[in-house]
Amino acid sequence: MTEHERATAELLSVLDDLGRLAQVHDRPELAESAAAARRRLTSAVFRVALVGEFKKGKTSLVNGLLNAHAGVVDDDLATAAPMEICFADPPRAHVWQVDPGGTGTTTDAEIPPGEAAAASVEGTTVRVRLGLPRPLLETGLVLVDTPGVGGIGSAAAVATASTLSDAHAVIFVTDTSQELTAAELDALADAARRTTRLVVVETKIDLHPHWRTIVDADAEHLASRGIDVPILAVSNHLRHLALARGDHDLNRESGFPDLVKSIRASMIASARSIMIDDAAAAARRIHAHLRHPLGRELEALSEGAGPDPQVLATARREVAELRERAGSWAQILSDGMVDLTGQVDLHLRDGFRTLVAEAEATIDDADPDQIWDELEPALHRRVAELLDQNLMDLRTGATDLAARLAEAIHDRDFDPAAGAGVLVSIDESSGAVASPALDRSPAAERSAGARVQQAFRAGYGGAMPIMVVGGMALGVVGMGTLVMPLAGVAGATAGRRAFRDERERSLRQRRHQAKVAVKQYVDDVAFRAGNEHKAAGRRVQRGLRDHFGARAKEIARTHQQVLQRAEAAADAGEQERRRRIAALHQEIARLDAVLVSPTGDDR
């Protein structure tokens, strides 16, 4: 059992205990929060995307990692669509394809797992999902093999960008035949901006005598660009040979054991750490909510000195204040979302308008017949960039909004990150649960931004089909579906065929038809992207509402309890007071014990 597995098991039992205690304390909403945190911790999926230029050995690497022929490895054929490989027993496969008839619609179907590889190199395939019974995948790891970038035709670049935007970790694949090129370094810089969980894997070390020189040179290039990522050197060929022969020495020479270790240790583990932090934060919050009313009642009963009327007065004021600003966060949310979606939509429309204008200017300067082959991929690329940028805008805006919401409902008694109250420290490195103390864990020292990210992320917990670690849940709805409109290209191609057939027509007519084709394509993409954006906006809004709504409810209930208990304390006789004080001490000890010794009930 790894540190993380033990920490996860401990946290699960802490959350179970807290859930039960919440029921005892008549706090069903906290019990629900504990259950939600538990679900997030157990159902996580972790997507690792393999990206890089084409013909660098990505698919072969995936096959080597899984000891399977998941994808086609060929001197010439290249992977055409992203292929997700997740756990499934028995194996199963699903494929999404564009209708070759040119209508631009996609169909999806279950296919025999043996046919998944062949589907991944077919031009009409948009996405393949393959489930395999492999131990590496059992922890929720999903490997995403992507089409290489840089080949003629640009659809691959689009699909890869979309894969990147919802990956939690990235393996950048290159080979040791040469140093990293300018384009590769740019791509790496981009990936490094998107995720901190990034490794560079250099393949074909069985073939290139100077692979060590190349790896050193690449380390220099990366350092000079300020990109701090580990480099691993492997040989797919040696790995396959080693697996076939059952040869351990050869396997070690292939570099794969280190790669697997790296994926497990740095990538999955760091994602696990964040999930554990998230669950621990939830546990701390629930604990604080449960404990706070008890502490205040103790104050009100004021051991030794007799009832303290101050406590009751404060509690009354707090509840009144809370009622006053109740709903203010909801107002901020709905106003914020209207502003955000409006802004993002405006940018998108503006971007599309500029794009059409530029394309039309290009068409006016040349014969569409001659430039179409360049214009078409350029257009695809620009559209993909625009959609990607737009998604980033939506994401950034949503993060800012989440920060403002957190500020609006802020209550430092229950916000663990504020460093007040009784907290549990989960040490990231050891994964051990420490005794109640002020939070000194790295989680508390993370920037406010990171906390907001966490808060925002938590907003999706349970609501999303796939729990997102590190990245943003938006990715799930994001490019994956937004890329689909590019199938609309088929429409543009049909338009192109039409104007190719009509050569005798004048240049002016050809230009007109080319413009119509461009406009149609962009309109189609804009329409679908617009719909997709609205849906994404709604999802964000719902996610934020659920998250902050639940937080607000917890706070309101806690204050209510404080008031009830303060009122009861004010009326209590001397004997009753003594009895309550003793009971409260006992109850607080029971609550704190949950955190000190999570497996206290010896399960």
Added chain:
Amino acid sequence: MTDLFAGCTRLLDEAVERVGTHPVADEVREARTRLAEPLRVAVAGRVKAGKSTLVNAMVGELVAPTDARECTKVVTWYRDGVTYRVEGVEGGGSRVPLRFDRRDGALEVDLNGRSAASLQCIEVTWPSALLRKMVLVDTPGIGSSNEDVSARTERFLERDHQAAPADAVVYLLRHVHQADVGFLEAFHDDALASANPLNALGVLSRADEIGVARPDAMASAQRIAARWRSDRRLSALVQNVVPVAGLLAEGARTLRQDEYDDMAALARADEALVDEILISVDRFAGSSAPVGTEPELRRRLLERYGLFGCRQSVEILRRGLAPNAQALADELLVRSGLPALRRDLDDRFSRRAGLLKARQALFVVHRAAAALGDAELAGSVERLLSQAHELSEIRVLNLIHQGALPLADGDLDSARVLLGERGLDPAVRAGLAGGTDLVEVRAALGEEHARWQARAGHPLASPEVASAATVLVRTCEGLIAALTSP
């Protein structure tokens, strides 16, 4: 020499006289000089495509330095000459002699404290049979992580304000990359022949690595090259795509007796042991198994021939196909694909040298006439352009590549073959295999002649088709005439 070339030479002489002391005079004089020199062929491609290795293989000596890391940082010219000489050309055009040395047969140039950036180019004069036929220009790769280096090649080949320094380009591709297409398009971007593959040849380089040095790697590379040959995007940019395993070719052309002996020792050693170390470069260079050679020697073999070369050599020697060093060199050379490339260079560039050079010269005079405001000179250029049948052929080829000739696919294919896209051998141009009996060739050309005459005279033919067909009719006539009076 062709009519065009003779006419072009006369035109240049005339231009040199008329240009006087105008700023374009130098350019015109240089263009005139170039007409008398060998064809200039640039070797270009993305970074680490194997350009310098190919230059070495073609020259047959290790004249261009190579390294695992990016190596060629300065544009380097290789010319034939009576003595060995290396000169650096500085930014201002002044030449400085550079010291050089040959270590293990490889040329090493001492820049004597100069930075590569301060040199415009390096000129290596080297007595060599190949260089007598063509001047080779080795260029730094495009797409380098060092932007200076990429920019240098682009500066060299761009033709904004000057005649292109190269008449033709051998473009090395590993896999066809978007950047390759962009580069080739830029190379063709000139007024006289837009998007013309006439002066560009594609080489699928490091072909052995495409098939990860498997025994059938070259066959696999052949299939990929064939696919690219028929790809519309690429065939509009390069005439042909041939696979070459550059390192193997370089090694074969420079194989030494001691290397042969080491390979032979490997081939004699225990087969199972040797096969086991041939699995990976680390094993081959590092294993202490008793395989007849020391690791240090094996490391050097690997350096020179690559894993593919070592595997191939051992296999050739085990099968007893190479009783001596020369036989091994020949066998490796055939497998490297270099002979096919050399045939292609001969066929497509050397034979067309006059035409390729004339195009460049006409381009210069055309611009000079405009700069001088000399209507008479401009008229002479126009006349030559419209009369030269070779240039008419190129125009037809351009129309075909642009998809602007509404003809059936069969007609388009035979027009391209007739215009010399597969090679300039009359038999090949007639659509037959090279070396076919002359009577058959003449008969086939007669059929082509009749076909295009019919197209030209067809009442419904569009003006473009009619004029293209007329050009093709003349092409057939010229070919038939050449067959009858050699």
